[in-house]
Amino acid sequence: MCGIIGIVGREPVAGHLVDSLKRLEYRGYDSAGVATLEPGGVLTRRRAEGKLRNLEARLAKEPLVGLVGIGHTRWATHGAPTESNAHPHATARVAIVHNGIIENFRELRDELIAAGQVFSSETDSEVVAQLVDHHLGAGLSPELAVAAALKRLKGAFALAFLFPADDDLVVGARRGSPLAVGWGDGEMYLGSDALALAPFTDRITYLEEGDWVAIRRGGAVIHDETDAVVARPLTVVSASAFQVDRGNYRHFMAKEIHEQPEVIGHTLARYIDLAAERIRLPATLPFDWAKLDRLTIVACGTAFYAGLTAKYWFEQFARLPVEIDVASEFRYREPPLADNGLALFVSQSGETADTLASLRYCKAHGLHTAAVVNVPTSTIAREAEIVFPTLAGPEIGVASTKAFTCQLVVMACLAIAAGKARGRLSEAEEHTLVRALGELPGLLARALKAEPKIERLARQIAKARDVIYLGRGSSFPIALEGALKLKEISYIHSEGYAAGELKHGPIALIDETMPVVVIAPHDRTYEKTVSNMQEVAARGGRIVLITCEKGAAEASVPTLETIVMPDMPPEIAPVVYAVPIQMLAYHTAVFMGTDVDQPRNLAKSVTVE
Ligand code: G6P
DSSP states (O other): OOEEEEEEOSSOOHHHHHHHHHHTGGGOOSEEEEEEEETTTEEEEEEEESSHHHHHHHHHHSOOOOSEEEEEEEOOSSSOSOTTTSSOEEOSSOEEEEEEEETTHHHHHHHHHHTTOOOOSSOSTHHHHHHHHHHHHTTOOHHHHHHHHHHHOOEEEEEEEEOTTOTTOEEEEEEBSOOEEEEOSSOEEEESSHHHHTTTOSEEEEOOTTOEEEEETTEEEEEOTTOOEEOOOOEEOOGGGGTSOOTTOSSHHHHHHHTHHHHHHHHHHHHEETTTTEEOOOSOOSSOGGGOSEEEEEEOHHHHHHHHHHHHHHHHHHOOOEEEEEHHHHHHHOOOOOTTEEEEEEESSSOOHHHHHHHHHHHHTTOEEEEEESOTTSHHHHHSSEEEEOOOOOOOSSSOSHHHHHHHHHHHHHHHHHHHHTTOSOHHHHHHHHHHHHTHHHHHHHHHTTHHHHHHHHHHHTTOSEEEEEEOTTHHHHHHHHHHHHHHHHOOEEEEEEGGGGGGTGGGGOSTTOEEEEEOOSSTTHHHHHHHHHHHHHTTOEEEEEEEHHHHHHOOSOOSEEEEEOOOOGGGHHHHHHHHHHHHHHHHHHHHTOOSSSOTTOOSSOOOO
16 A cells, blocks of 8 residues: 655755654555655655665655655565565656556556656556656646646556646646545645644645645635636534544545545555566465365355355356355354365454354364455454455445445455365456456546436435345346345445345335336346346336446336446456445435444444354
8 A cells, every 4th residue: 555745845845754754654564665856856765665764764865855655565566575666656757656656557558658758666656657757858837747647547546746847736636536635824734634734733634536726835826627716615624534544534434435445446556466467466375266166155244245245256266166154053053064165254353253253164074274354463364374464454434335335355366266276266267367366446436426416316215115126147246235235324224135136025016116226237147137127117116227328328218217327347246336335325324324333233243142
C-alpha cells in the first residue's frame, strides 16, 4: 500500500515529510522516499529500500533543506521494492509520487519512448512523470501539464507533483484513491488521509473523485475533472477522528464503500505482479495445489458469500472440487474430511467463534488450513497454517463492504494460482485474468458513479415490505449478499435466490408491490436470466436490473430502474457488482433513518456461538 504527503512550507520540510509518512506506516510499505526543491530550484531526492529508518539514516547523512517537497511510502506493485523503483520518480522538470495503478501504462510508455522520453524504472508510476515532463517540454505550465496528463491516465490513483520551476507549488490529483488538502498558517499540505496531516493541521478539505488541486503557501485552488475551479468544504477534524477518520462521509459504511477502488488496488498489489501479469503468492506454501483433492471453505455471513463466489472460481479455473458451509453448521456436523484437503477460512475480524472452532476442528483432523483474514493479529490469523491477508484496512461499519470485495479479490488470485499449479490454466490465460484483475480499481471507481441514480431508486425500495434478489452463476452469491446487506441495515425483509430457482417457489410472492433486483452481467447465462425477468414482469413485479452496457442494450424487459455497470470480463464481475448492491442497501437505510453503522441487534465481530 502506498502513502502520499506533500508540503509547501516555510521551513525545511524533509523531517516533516518523514514524520507524516510514519503516520501512514499502518498502510504497509517496502520502500520510501522524499524529494524537495533545494536552493536554486534543484530537485533532489532521497530514497531507501525497507523501513523509514533507512530513509532517515540517508537523510541524516545527506540532509535536504528545501521548503517544498513530496514524500511516499511504496508497496511494490510493478517492479521490486528497490531504491530505483521507489518514489518519487523524477525527470529534470517534475517529480511525482503515486498511489494506485495506472492501467494503460504500457501503451503510454511505448508512446512516450517513441516521442523521445527516457525511462529509468520498471514502474507504472514513472509513466506519469514522463507524461507530465513531455507536456512541460511542449511549453505547458505545471498545472496545465498535469491537467493534460490526467486526461490520458486510466485506472485508480492519487498523485502528487513537484516542479523545479516553481518553489511555491505542489499539485495533487485523486481518482479512486483518497487525497486530502491540509490548511496551515502560511503553509499548505497534501496527504493520503487526515491522519498523515495531523502533526500540522486539523483543517482539512477532502478532494472528491476526479479532482485535482494546486497548493501554494497562500492556499489551494481545486479543480474538478473538467478542470473547472470548484469549492470543496473545509472540515475541522476532531482529535478522536485522527484515530479512525470518517472523512467527509456521513457514515463509515459510505466511506468504506468508496474506499474500495483503493483497497482493492492495495490488495491486488500484494497478490499480483501486473508487469509480469502473474499471480504472486508466498514462495513456499504448506500445501501443494496440484495434490489437493478437495477445498473446504468455511465462513459466516458476508464472508460466507465471498467463499461461495470463490467456489465458482476454484471450480472453473482449477477444476478443484469445493465444499462450502457456514461455520455454525460445519463445526457440528463433524464432516468427513478429504485426506489431501485444504480448509480455507474467510473472516474479516478473524475472531468469529464458529469460524475459529471450525478451523480448530480441521487442524485437529490433520487438514492443511489457510485463512483469508483482514485483521492480521487476530486469532484465526495466528492459528491458521498460512494467512492470505486482505488489505482492506480497518472496517468499522458493522455491515461488511470493502472487506467483502477484498476477500473476493484474494480468493480470485488463489483460484488462478491453483489453476496454474494444477495445469488447468495456461500462462496466457493467467496473463488475461491478471490483466482483468488489474482493471478492477478503475472499474470500481466507475461503478461508484451510479450512486446518484441508486440514491433515487432507494426511495422506492424503502417503501417495499419485501425485496427479492436474483442472480445466476457467480452472480447468485452477489444476490444473496445484496439481500443480506439490505435486511441488515434497512430491516426490510429480503431474500436472495438463484434465478433458476424462481419458478420453484419465490415466483408465488411476486406482485406489483414486490421489487426484484436482478444481477445480470452479460455473461453466458445472461439470456436465461432475461427469461426469468420476463416471468417476473409478466406478474407485475417491479424489476431493478443491474447489468453492463451490453446487457442494458439487449434487455427487452420493462424495468423500474436499470443500473448500468461498465462492460468487463465476466470473471471479475462479482467484485464490481457488489458495489451497486452495497449502495442500494446503504441509501435505502439512510432514507429510512436507521442506524447504518451499528444496526440493531448486530455485532461487527461475533465471538460467541
Ligand atoms: C457478523 C458481521 C458480518 C460478518 C460476519 C462474519 O455477522 O456483522 O458483517 O460478515 O459476522 O464476520 P467475520 O469477521 O468472520 O468476517
